[in-house]
Amino acid sequence: MRRLVLVVVLMTACSSVVPGAATVTPSQIAVSPHASPSPIPARSDFLAIVAGAKNTYVSLVASDGTLVAAVPVRQPTFRAHALMSWTSASRTRLYYLDGYEVRFLAPDGTTGLATRIFLDFLNVTEQAGFAVSPDDSRIAVAVFTYKTPSVPGPPIDAVYTGMRLYVEDLNGGAHHVDIFSSTTVAEFPIGWVNGNLIIAVSSARCCPTQQLNPYGAKFYQVVDPATGRTLVAPCTGLPEGYGYEEPAGPVSAGGVLCFAGNNTRFERWDGVTVPGTSTLPEIRDYLAALAPDGGLVAAGGVDVIRIWNGYSDAFCPSAKGWVYGWLDTSHVVYGNANGSTLSVCDLPTEQSTEIAPAGSYLGTLPAAVT
16 A cells, blocks of 8 residues: 655746747738748647547547558447546557557557456456556556446446556566555556656546546556555645645646646646746636646637746637647647647747647657656
8 A cells, every 4th residue: 555645845947938929910910922931830759649539549640730640449338437548658659458458559550469458357347547658668557346236327327346556567467566456546547757657546437527637637646666655646735724736737747737726836746846826717617738848838718828837928829729738848739619629739830730620639659758
């Protein structure tokens, strides 16, 4: 069992400001015959992981909209937790659950079997989530178990009976270690950082409504993959009486964006809190995401996407809608406010590019957190 939390230490962090769009009058907008063409957005070194409708396929898409690779997926029929991790990226491959096989997709289109997740007695009322280490050597797996009611119904009606969490070698399953089990707690791995596991502490069934983060997590834990001992628990460090915090947005190499009320703060993976808070009132409606270096926050909105550095705003004037994450420190992934289209805003040029007409954004390849 693990539940040892590191002491939070305060320190100051510096960050850069992304320039905002210049204010212009209508007369300035006219384009002369000799005007310079709009700058072309630079292609990111990171690929977007995009799931198709009902998770029937998963693809790798470049920031310029180029489809790099795609593969069909067989989803398990039982999914009581809709946001449980079923994909994971290393530095070189995307891994995904195909039934209960963990398979991989490489940017060159190569696919193959990595390992299998074996369930107790092939119980159809179990659900698995996993995370592969950045070097492709280890895999962490959580298995949730449910009891089907006497009267058959949807997965949301199944009774949760507990979970187990284990870590083993990706190739061959050697060095297997069971690091946590519970009959009440529901948590699953979502990434690795500095050799340790990042765990989403969630609920047994999730999620009928939009969540602040893509895992339905109440908070995260960084744990030792050999023992399960908790090293850091981000977004749990508010003094008593200051309310309840939740992690906002996907996990980032820079750390975690913690949200309480309308106020946000940063916390790094080593437990260090970065000073400075701000009010971002539309986070719950239009979401937000911390940049990979922890220096900026992209906050969604009905009119514009804000790029916030803790003290002032810049904007991505071509974008509005829901912020889902960053490819790198220059590219923000968002869902258009007028539909389900996924697009990327290139901050240096302030231009947007559609990368998928529909689907869900699941992260980056290479992995966003290593």
